[in-house]
Amino acid sequence: MSRGIVLYLHVHQPLRIRKYSVFDTAVDHHYFGEPDSSSDRNNEKVFRKVLAKSYEPMNRLLEELLTRHPEFKVSLSITGTFIEQAEAWAPEILDSFKRLVATGKVEIMAETYYHSLAFFYSRKEFERQVAQHQRKIKELFGVETRVFRNTELSYNDSMAAWAEQYGFKGILAEGWDPILGWRSPNHVYRPTGTENISLLLKNYRLSDDVAFRFSNRAWEQWPLTAERYNNWTNAAIQDSQVVNLFMDYETFGEHQWRDTGIFDFFESFVAMWLQNPENTFYTLSEAIATHKPVGEISMPNTVTWADTERDLTAWLGNDMQQEALRYLYALENDILRTNDAALIHDWRLLQTSDHVYYMCTKWFTDGDVHAYFSPYDSPYDAFLYFMNVLRDVRYRLMAYHQGGIYG
Amino acid sequence: MKILMLGWELPPHNSGGLGVACYHMSKALAIEGASIDFVLPYQAEHPNVGFMTVHAATKLQPLDRYGSLGAYDSQYKSAFENNSNDISIRGIQKRYISFVEKLAKQRTPDAIHAHDWLTVEAGMRAKELTGAPLIVHVHATEFDRSGELYGNPVVHEIEQQGLMMADRIIAVSAITKNIIISRYGIPAGKIEVLHNALDVESLAGYNYDLHTYKYLESLKREGYTVVTTLTRFTIQKGLTHFVRAAAKASRKYHKLVFLLAGDGEQRNELIRLGAELGIADKLFFTGFVRGRQWRDTYGVADIFVMSSVSEPFGLTALEAAHHDTALIITRQSGVGEVLHNIFKYDFWDEDALADQMIGIATSPALAGALQQNVKHEYAKISWNDVARECMRLYRNVKTGALV
Numbered sequence: 001m002s003r004g005i006v007l008y009l010h011v012h013q014p015l016r017i018r019k020y021s022v023f024d025t026a027v028d029h030h031y032f033g034e035p036d037s038s039s040d041r042n043n044e045k046v047f048r049k050v051l052a053k054s055y056e057p058m059n060r061l062l063e064e065l066l067t068r069h070p071e072f073k074v075s076l077s078i079t080g081t082f083i084e085q086a087e088a089w090a091p092e093i094l095d096s097f098k099r100l101v102a103t104g105k106v107e108i109m110a111e112t113y114y115h116s117l118a119f120f121y122s123r124k125e126f127e128r129q130v131a132q133h134q135r136k137i138k139e140l141f142g143v144e145t146r147v148f149r150n151t152e153l154s155y156n157d158s159m160a161a162w163a164e165q166y167g168f169k170g171i172l173a174e175g176w177d178p179i180l181g182w183r184s185p186n187h188v189y190r191p192t193g194t195e196n197i198s199l200l201l202k203n204y205r206l207s208d209d210v211a212f213r214f215s216n217r218a219w220e221q222w223p224l225t226a227e228r229y230n231n232w233t234n235a236a237i238q239d240s241q242v243v244n245l246f247m248d249y250e251t252f253g254e255h256q257w258r259d260t261g262i263f264d265f266f267e268s269f270v271a272m273w274l275q276n277p278e279n280t281f282y283t284l285s286e287a288i289a290t291h292k293p294v295g296e297i298s299m300p301n302t303v304t305w306a307d308t309e310r311d312l313t314a315w316l317g318n319d320m321q322q323e324a325l326r327y328l329y330a331l332e333n334d335i336l337r338t339n340d341a342a343l344i345h346d347w348r349l350l351q352t353s354d355h356v357y358y359m360c361t362k363w364f365t366d367g368d369v370h371a372y373f374s375p376y377d378s379p380y381d382a383f384l385y386f387m388n389v390l391r392d393v394r395y396r397l398m399a400y401h402q403g404g405i406y407g
Numbered sequence: 408m409k410i411l412m413l414g415w416e417l418p419p420h421n422s423g424g425l426g427v428a429c430y431h432m433s434k435a436l437a438i439e440g441a442s443i444d445f446v447l448p449y450q451a452e453h454p455n456v457g458f459m460t461v462h463a464a465t466k467l468q469p470l471d472r473y474g475s476l477g478a479y480d481s482q483y484k485s486a487f488e489n490n491s492n493d494i495s496i497r498g499i500q501k502r503y504i505s506f507v508e509k510l511a512k513q514r515t516p517d518a519i520h521a522h523d524w525l526t527v528e529a530g531m532r533a534k535e536l537t538g539a540p541l542i543v544h545v546h547a548t549e550f551d552r553s554g555e556l557y558g559n560p561v562v563h564e565i566e567q568q569g570l571m572m573a574d575r576i577i578a579v580s581a582i583t584k585n586i587i588i589s590r591y592g593i594p595a596g597k598i599e600v601l602h603n604a605l606d607v608e609s610l611a612g613y614n615y616d617l618h619t620y621k622y623l624e625s626l627k628r629e630g631y632t633v634v635t636t637l638t639r640f641t642i643q644k645g646l647t648h649f650v651r652a653a654a655k656a657s658r659k660y661h662k663l664v665f666l667l668a669g670d671g672e673q674r675n676e677l678i679r680l681g682a683e684l685g686i687a688d689k690l691f692f693t694g695f696v697r698g699r700q701w702r703d704t705y706g707v708a709d710i711f712v713m714s715s716v717s718e719p720f721g722l723t724a725l726e727a728a729h730h731d732t733a734l735i736i737t738r739q740s741g742v743g744e745v746l747h748n749i750f751k752y753d754f755w756d757e758d759a760l761a762d763q764m765i766g767i768a769t770s771p772a773l774a775g776a777l778q779q780n781v782k783h784e785y786a787k788i789s790w791n792d793v794a795r796e797c798m799r800l801y802r803n804v805k806t807g808a809l810v
Contacts, residue, residue, distance in 0.1 A: 022666075022693050023700065026622035319682035327688050361679075380675040383682070384692050391622055391688070398625065 003237050004280035005273065006200060006287045008075040008172070009249035010149075012115055013050065013082045014354035016041045016375055020385045026395040031346060040375035047085045051093060054253030059096040061252075061263055065270055066103050072270055073105045073281040076249070077149055080113030080133055081352055083140065094140065101141045107283035108137050110145035110168065116351035117151055117315060119159060120302075121329040129348065130166070147171065147284040151353050153202065153246065153305035154312060157298055160191030160199065168197060170288040172246065174305045175201030179297065186240035188291040192298035198288040199297055202246040202305060206233060211247035215260035223261070226268035233269075234276065241291045242282065246305070307362075314360045320383045321356040327390055331397065338400045347393055350386070358382035408801055410436065411516035411533055412445045413507065413526035417453050417461070419697070420469035423639060424603075424722040425546050428579075429522060431606045433459050435794030441801075444514065446529070448503045464506035465499060496525070504529045511537050518542060518801040524549065524562050527569030534572070540804040543573035548586055551717040554642030567591055575804045577601050577797075579720040580741025601796055602745050604788040605725035615706030615730075619699060623664065623691065623707050631662045632768035635708035635732070637701070637723050640671030642716070645737065645754045649714040650677055654684035656761035663689065663768055668704040670695040705730035709774065710767050715740050716754045724749075728785045733767045733777035735760060745788055748780035 018034035018041055034041035065072045078097065086094050100106040112118060113133035118126035134145055147170035148163045155173035163171045175185025185201035209229065213219045221228070237243050248255060256262040273279050282290065306314050316322055328350055335347045358374045359382045376382040412433060416426035433443050437458035445456075449470050450463035507529040511519075519541045521530030527543055534541040548566055549558035570576060570591050576598045578584040584598045617624050623633055634653070638644045646667070653665045667677065667690060674692070681690040696704060705711070711727035711734050718740035725742065728734060734749040736742060743751055750767075752759040767774045 022622070022691050023619060026625055027618075318679075319685075320679065320687065323682045323685065323687040378675060380678045383678060383687070387688060395622055395625060 002290070003241050003278060004243075004282040004287070005233065005237075006075065006242050006244045006282050006284060007073070008077070008109070008149075008244070008246045008284060009251075010247070011055075011076055011078040011082050011249040013043070013047055013079075013085055014115065014352045015043055015081050015085070015349050016046070016358075017350075017355060017382075017385050017389055019381075020388050020392075022388055025388045025392045029346075029392060029396060031389045031392070032349065043085060044089050046375075047089055050250060050254050051090050053257070054250050055090075055093050056096075057258065057263060058249065058252040059093065059100065061267060062100055062106075063096070065267065066100065066105055069270060069274055071274055071280045073107075073283045073286065074100075075107040075109055075147075075284045076100075077109045077111050078137070079111065079115040080136055081115055081349065083136060098141060101143060105283065107147070107285055108141055108143055108145060109172075109284060110134055110137070110148045112151055114348045114351050115151050115353055116348070117154070117312070117325070117353050117356075118329075118351060119150055119154070119162075120312075120316075121325060122332055123162070125329070125332055127166070129351075147200075147288070152312070152315070154302055155299060155304070156302045157192055157300055160194050160197060164191075164194045164197035170198045170200060170284055172200050172202065172244075172284075173297075173299065174303050174310055175203055175244070176303050176310045179299055179303060183295070183297075184240060186236055186243050187294040188242060188288060189295055189297040190293035192296045198293055200242070200244050200284065200287060201297070202244050203236065204305070206236060206243060207245045207247050210245070210262075210266075211251045211255065214251075214256045214262060214265070224265065226265050226272055229265070229269055230272040233273065234279070237279070242287050314362060315353050315356045318359065318361050318379075320359045320361075320379070324356055324359065324383065324386050324390070327387075331393065334397055334401055335393075338397065340396075340400070343393070343396055350389065350393070355382070355386055359386070408441050408518070408798065409514065409516045410441050410443045410801065411507075411511060411514075411519045411539070412443050412459070413519065413521040413529050413533075414445055414447060415522065415525040416470070417445070417447060417456065420449070420451050420453070422470075424720070425522065427722060428546060428603050428720075430456075431604070431609075431790045432793055432797070434606075435790035436797060438791070439794045439798050441794075441798065444510065444516070446503070446507055446510065446526075448499050448525075462506070462510060464503040467494070467499065470499070500525065500528060504532050507533050508536060511539075515539065518804065520544060520797075520801075521569070522546060524566045524569065527573075528565060531569060531572045534574075534806070538806060540574040540801075540806045541572060542575045542577060542800065542804065543569050544577040544579075545570075545583055545587060545719070546579055547719045548583065548590070550586055550590055551583075551719055552641075552643055554645070554716045556642065573597070574806055575599060575800055577800070579603055580744050582717075582739065582741045582744070583719040599796075599800060601793055602741070602788060603720045603722055603725075604790040604793055605722070605729060605785055606790055607729065607786065610702075610726070610729055613702060615703050617706075619703035620666070620707040623666065626664055627707075627709075629662075631664050632709045632764075633664055633666055633707055634710045634712060634764055634768075635666040635668065635704055635727070636712045636714060637668040637696075637704050637727075638671075638713075638715075639669055640667075640673040640677060642673065643718070644671075644673075645714040645716040646673060646677055647680060648754055648757050649712060649760070650680050650686075650690070651684065652714075652757040652760035652764070653689065654681075654686045655757055656764045657686050657689055659761070660765045660768060663764065664691065665689055666691045666693065666704060666708065668693045668696050668701070702730075705732060708732045710735060710764060712760070712764070713737060713740050713742070714754060714760070718742070725785045725788070728781045731778045731782075733774050734781055735763050735767075746781055746784050748777055748784060750777075 015032040112129040148168040149172040185203045189199040191199045359379045414429045443459035446462045449467045451469045511533040515537045516539045521527045522544045549562040681687045711732040713736045721740045721742035737754040750763040
């Protein structure tokens, strides 16, 4: 048995900014508690909805599969902003994640606690958030993280070098054709310039068949059956070692609703895959420990798992997004110097990449409105609320520094 | 003296200055002894209108509830498209006209006073039915509303007809009078300039408590100067020039912040422009403001800018003057004809605006002089004077233009 699927699911919920006007700035310091309970900015409402549709049923299914199939494995990344919301509103779902981890067949991986883009703005802040996440995972699940992924699967060579130096054994990236050329994503690679870290590349075709296309009736392969998907996956792994299926956890039940048959599909597929005695599942660490890198991959420019461009333009593509983050990160030293835990936490919650994602205007030009979900009326509203909050953060800072609000 | 007053909006259901001007003018006219039938295209409660009889031409709700049907929406295609309920400007105008036909027959007026293109057709019809003289009051032409563009040809045509059929025309400024002469070919002798006034009483007895814009107040304590504009965000208002001037000024002098109060179809463009110019955190967008938030946009301001490309009058400038602000106004704004202790610039001259903003912000003496001296000026203009002029006009007008 020397080949297997690496299934990795990303668990995340941001803390969305409420409708926060000029008139709230310097008056009300609560940024994330949208009072309108029918709004998609209301974090508790969204969390409970996704809990019922996805986290609860999918964790049940994973638990069953782990019992039924000794070879079934899965890896998870769980953001700090998710954990905090679960602690507040549904601690039982954390217990269920703990049971999964306790089987020894579910690996938790490292990332930034706040699901941020700090790597691209402040290496020090970035490291603090990675460390904060590691501590939280250790405290909650009693495990150490060994493999790293960055927000939105963003990756470049310098990030790999950082991860190696930090002590991670593996790192994830998109298996993007223009980078890979003739090479296949279905092997373990070594990032250029490193010696002790392995690179696992997402097989985006097979991943996106499930994550994006599964319920798309316009897709010529619809409806996708477990048999057909099993055939494709077996074909893909021929002469290879791994097939890396990376996707949002919320694919199951939230992006693809239960009535699309996603849960049954997944359950059947796992069983079929394991019927072939050559096939297994790996956790991320197992895949890295089992298979030596077959070659080097270099990505000098940042690659992500988003959009057809596979870059950061959905987050940093327009002036509003760049301004917002520039102002936010400019506060770093002043914020940290206060030692005000609540203020620092709020500042970090504003770093969650979803905030700038909601400011994305790409869909204005390509007309693909539905490709971008946002709880705001427009990217401009998202920007205004963010800026008003940012000014309030500055206002709170004034209590500590006499340098002026812009000083 | 029975006046058939044809309006499109009254406070608090107004989308801008038209409703405010109509209200105060009617009130002052009533004091002068006019008996006013005021026709509106919608049905709603209006407080303090006991001095006249308000008629609702339709059972519609205030028009802002339906989207772009307001006094300033003549350039929107949607305003002209008939839908199943006939909720379009043209549809409502038709119903408005038939209502006025009935009303005019019941109660023959001594004069018909129609405001802007919205009601001028009804005015012509009432004149035809009753023989009473028609006074067309021009608060804005389509050339003003469309900014640097041409505007809606249908509206131009209605304006042209109305101005020709009018027995007298009231223009709210010399700027507007010149547009009526040069663009519509109307003889100057038929046009009277009557500037709008400020009803100081309605603004009295109110003090800004320094709380509505708490963050801006904290910036002011740090030495920042707040530059405010309060307007609809449409092309007419020249706000892209304002934002560009804000960026230019900020590069020279950083202790400036800009409060953009109001809303409109240009909002997103302005937000994007601010980010593009790198001054997003110096721009404050309030959205549409009423009541205390509206009043306090003046209260928090040190400098008030009216950046209009074409502004027949510009009542907000008088309101701002009342609230101790230094004024900077485009030469293309009619209110500049009655104020002298202000800075003026041409709407396209971003350098001049930037220069003036910095000048005021860095000189307490200059700011203080402007703020104090302009108060003497606006206080001299009153709605009572406007009403007396109107009464004189009603008495002397003869039905000259034949229908």
